[in-house]
Amino acid sequence: MALTDSAFRKLQKIVGKSSCSRKKEDLVCYAYDATAQSYLPDAVCFPGNTKEVSTILSLANQEGFFVIPRGSGSGMTGGSLAVSGGVILVMARFSRILEIDKGNLIAHVEPGVVTGRFHRAVEKEGLFYPPDPASSEFATLGGNMAECAGGPRAVKYGVTRDYVLGLEAVLATGEIIHTGVQTTKGVVGYDLTRLLIGSEGTLGIITQMTLRLLPLPEAVRAMTAVFDKLETAAETVSEVIRRGIIPRTIEFMDNASIRCAESRLKIGLPVEAEALLLIEVDGKVDETDVIIKQLRTVCMSMGAKNIKIADTKEEADNLWKARKAISPALYQFAPDKINEDIVVPRSKIPDMVRKINSLKEETGLIMVSFGHAGDGNIHFNIMLDKKNKTELKKAEYAIDILFDYTLELGGTISGEHGVGITKSAYIEKEIGSVELNLMKKIKKVFDPKGILNPGKIFPS
Amino acid sequence: MALTDSAFRKLQKIVGKSSCSRKKEDLVCYAYDATAQSYLPDAVCFPGNTKEVSTILSLANQEGFFVIPRGSGSGMTGGSLAVSGGVILVMARFSRILEIDKGNLIAHVEPGVVTGRFHRAVEKEGLFYPPDPASSEFATLGGNMAECAGGPRAVKYGVTRDYVLGLEAVLATGEIIHTGVQTTKGVVGYDLTRLLIGSEGTLGIITQMTLRLLPLPEAVRAMTAVFDKLETAAETVSEVIRRGIIPRTIEFMDNASIRCAESRLKIGLPVEAEALLLIEVDGKVDETDVIIKQLRTVCMSMGAKNIKIADTKEEADNLWKARKAISPALYQFAPDKINEDIVVPRSKIPDMVRKINSLKEETGLIMVSFGHAGDGNIHFNIMLDKKNKTELKKAEYAIDILFDYTLELGGTISGEHGVGITKSAYIEKEIGSVELNLMKKIKKVFDPKGILNPGKIFPS
Numbered sequence A, B: 001m002a003l004t005d006s007a008f009r010k011l012q013k014i015v016g017k018s019s020c021s022r023k024k025e026d027l028v029c030y031a032y033d034a035t036a037q038s039y040l041p042d043a044v045c046f047p048g049n050t051k052e053v054s055t056i057l058s059l060a061n062q063e064g065f066f067v068i069p070r071g072s073g074s075g076m077t078g079g080s081l082a083v084s085g086g087v088i089l090v091m092a093r094f095s096r097i098l099e100i101d102k103g104n105l106i107a108h109v110e111p112g113v114v115t116g117r118f119h120r121a122v123e124k125e126g127l128f129y130p131p132d133p134a135s136s137e138f139a140t141l142g143g144n145m146a147e148c149a150g151g152p153r154a155v156k157y158g159v160t161r162d163y164v165l166g167l168e169a170v171l172a173t174g175e176i177i178h179t180g181v182q183t184t185k186g187v188v189g190y191d192l193t194r195l196l197i198g199s200e201g202t203l204g205i206i207t208q209m210t211l212r213l214l215p216l217p218e219a220v221r222a223m224t225a226v227f228d229k230l231e232t233a234a235e236t237v238s239e240v241i242r243r244g245i246i247p248r249t250i251e252f253m254d255n256a257s258i259r260c261a262e263s264r265l266k267i268g269l270p271v272e273a274e275a276l277l278l279i280e281v282d283g284k285v286d287e288t289d290v291i292i293k294q295l296r297t298v299c300m301s302m303g304a305k306n307i308k309i310a311d312t313k314e315e316a317d318n319l320w321k322a323r324k325a326i327s328p329a330l331y332q333f334a335p336d337k338i339n340e341d342i343v344v345p346r347s348k349i350p351d352m353v354r355k356i357n358s359l360k361e362e363t364g365l366i367m368v369s370f371g372h373a374g375d376g377n378i379h380f381n382i383m384l385d386k387k388n389k390t391e392l393k394k395a396e397y398a399i400d401i402l403f404d405y406t407l408e409l410g411g412t413i414s415g416e417h418g419v420g421i422t423k424s425a426y427i428e429k430e431i432g433s434v435e436l437n438l439m440k441k442i443k444k445v446f447d448p449k450g451i452l453n454p455g456k457i458f459p460s
Helices: A005-015 A024-029 A050-063 A115-124 A141-147 A192-196 A230-242 A255-265 A285-302 A313-332 A346-363 A389-408 A424-430 A433-446 B005-015 B024-029 B050-063 B115-124 B141-147 B192-196 B230-242 B255-265 B285-302 B313-332 B346-363 B389-408 B424-430 B433-446
Strands: A043-045 A067-070 A087-090 A097-101 A106-109 A164-170 A176-180 A205-212 A219-227 A249-254 A275-283 A306-309 A336-343 A366-372 A377-384 B043-045 B067-070 B087-090 B097-101 B106-109 B164-170 B176-180 B205-212 B219-227 B249-254 B275-283 B306-309 B336-343 B366-372 B377-384
Touching: A005 A043, A005 A050, A024 A043, A050 A067, A050 A087, A050 A164, A050 A205, A067 A141, A067 A205, A097 A115, A106 A115, A115 A141, A141 A205, A164 A192, A176 A192, A176 B433, A192 B192, A192 B433, A219 A230, A219 A285, A219 A313, A230 A249, A230 A275, A230 A285, A230 A346, A249 A255, A249 A313, A255 A275, A255 A313, A255 A366, A275 A285, A275 A313, A285 A306, A285 B285, A313 A336, A313 A366, A313 A377, A336 A389, A346 A366, A346 A377, A346 A389, A377 A389, A389 A424, A424 A433, A433 B176, A433 B192, A433 B433, B005 B043, B005 B050, B024 B043, B050 B067, B050 B087, B050 B164, B050 B205, B067 B141, B067 B205, B097 B115, B106 B115, B115 B141, B141 B205, B164 B192, B176 B192, B219 B230, B219 B285, B219 B313, B230 B249, B230 B275, B230 B285, B230 B346, B249 B255, B249 B313, B255 B275, B255 B313, B255 B366, B275 B285, B275 B313, B285 B306, B313 B336, B313 B366, B313 B377, B336 B389, B346 B366, B346 B377, B346 B389, B377 B389, B389 B424, B424 B433
Parallel strands: A043 A087, A067 A087, B043 B087, B067 B087
Antiparallel strands: A097 A106, A106 A205, A164 A176, A164 A205, A219 A275, A219 A306, A249 A275, A249 A366, A336 A377, A366 A377, B097 B106, B106 B205, B164 B176, B164 B205, B219 B275, B219 B306, B249 B275, B249 B366, B336 B377, B366 B377
């Protein structure tokens, strides 16, 4: 399946010479993603419109070379890596926000639009696009679609899937399809839209999206609650929901996360605390005032040691800076990171916390947990030196146990990062053989020759 | 594909003699649905658990007889009709609410549970399941899943699809699958859950569901606004949303609908009005007070002639009684009803209203429109005598034009009723041949021999 010289020349003809390269210095720039793994593609192409994507794919389907769609390459599981060579299709030129339709609360956008830019554009119109992955300042909406990105606001607002009404996509055959509708309702035929969402670029390449918007909440308030036991923090999360309060985010950080963020930012985080909850509520001004007070009461009654309500936007922004600083700051502990993205039913977070603590003791590894406690989504990190085989083995052992326990608790081994290459070896823990077989057959329907993003999701 | 005597005896063995019949008097009871069409099945079976469904399907797959799943038979497009004979599988015995989990805001339920019963059960726990089709007092949750039911609250809360986290289903081969997760997040493999939702019983038979719940809103307030022009009412709907107010329902009735409801209920509806909006808001008590006042201001400024805010629950209930009385009361106009379920982007409702008015004038037919204006979903009814061939021809002409115009406005020809048999002849207006071909291939993956609910969705 190598890219022939003649196929490369045809690619250059389709997109123009300046938008197609196989120079090593260009290839290197599109060989990596957030997994820190690297695979050199055979070529990199920057198509400028749907027709070019279609022509490229129909060429690939004829000639038999692989095509791997790519947004910003910020994925955590290798979804945009050319693991078997092939042509990387960088969707950066699909960067137009085509329409923001206030009367119908929808937007038509292209997949190369960076999520944060889209947030600001709709907010300027008094509108709101809730999905907000931590990578929103560099990840693209197209990548968000491919992975079904989540983020902290899912506890109240759901995930990417809940905000996509319709798609334009190109199949492996080069055929262009239109799925879904422009309205909340629509039940004509099978739901191809949501079949494409989260399919990690293995079923088609998304070239346009119709997204659902909400009115921008009038006010947002943030607070932190400090706990001297991680379990107490975890129990507080459940209690908040049980009382019928749905904040827009309930993030948690364990002690290692707090130290990490503080060492980087020096903003006076409580480095002695075992756990910190960062809670954000939104709605009408009066409403948020009332809910923040209710939350203070709940947190106090559950045993919070210290509660701080952000008075200004700056204070709130600082709290978020701390939360977002954790992941990159983790490398102070060790050169390598194994990053997992498990989800358990919210009420099971205390059980999971106990299990992580026992694994930490048993293995002696550096483990850091933080994440979206409101929806049960825990980003669990093992910091290690992968060259140290003993450490690596222990880490693999810990992850195996952790995944089994996640599933035992009724959870899932990937909440928002996808399967890609890093979790494909584990997919059979969660998905039964009959279901996996259905998925493989669906893949075959969409991509009979297997040219689209090979080596992802399915175990080899 | 007729059911042989020996296959019937095997069926009786699987579910027990008392749960399987081919007596005509039994068959007649399961031959109809809300389309008022009737097809006698070869047998009717009442399986009691997933294993029985699985055994029945694997038998059907071997012997080659058709199986048609059925809830309460309240579908509007013929989804549960045995159009080519076969065995009707009545899911009524799957009637258990297995768990309502307050801490995780989920419920595990069986498909035979009547939607209204489920509403009351979760409301007793202070929880809320928003999807609320007009048929909720007799339709089952399983049927709601199969059709992706909507209802009036979709404008704020979305549709059935948005409240399903995971499913247990039986494939045509008899294999039992589990899809999805128990949490908001979960991205392991393709989204089989939403592929099954809205697939109208053609891909598998759902035997258990994990549903997402919300906290029950503290207060609900209802109001009506009367307009002397239908277009003004339609424009008011858009204006409400444009101002960032999202009521939980915005229903509209045209003059014929108002007269219909009044003739049945005699509750003093404004029979001279050209249009009536029934708006409902929910949230905290203070919040709903504020929003109701805002809504009054918007409606007045748009030209409403009369506004009435329900002071008591009884008053609000009466308004809903009126809304729900329309559909059955329509038969006072004529013996037959052609019922369509179009959706247009909310801002296009005035255009659609103008088109309907012009079609009414052109054809002289009795047309009645009402529905979920908040999400652009219009239930458009032509009342006629189908034996009158001239009327029938005119009606078919009107529907053809209406569907084309719906699609021209960016809408869909079925918002919440599915395709079934009554819309399958029109599906190619909305779904392109490439997309339809994908759907047919997906059907083949799930049901290689085509034994599950034949004759639905796809044009023959």
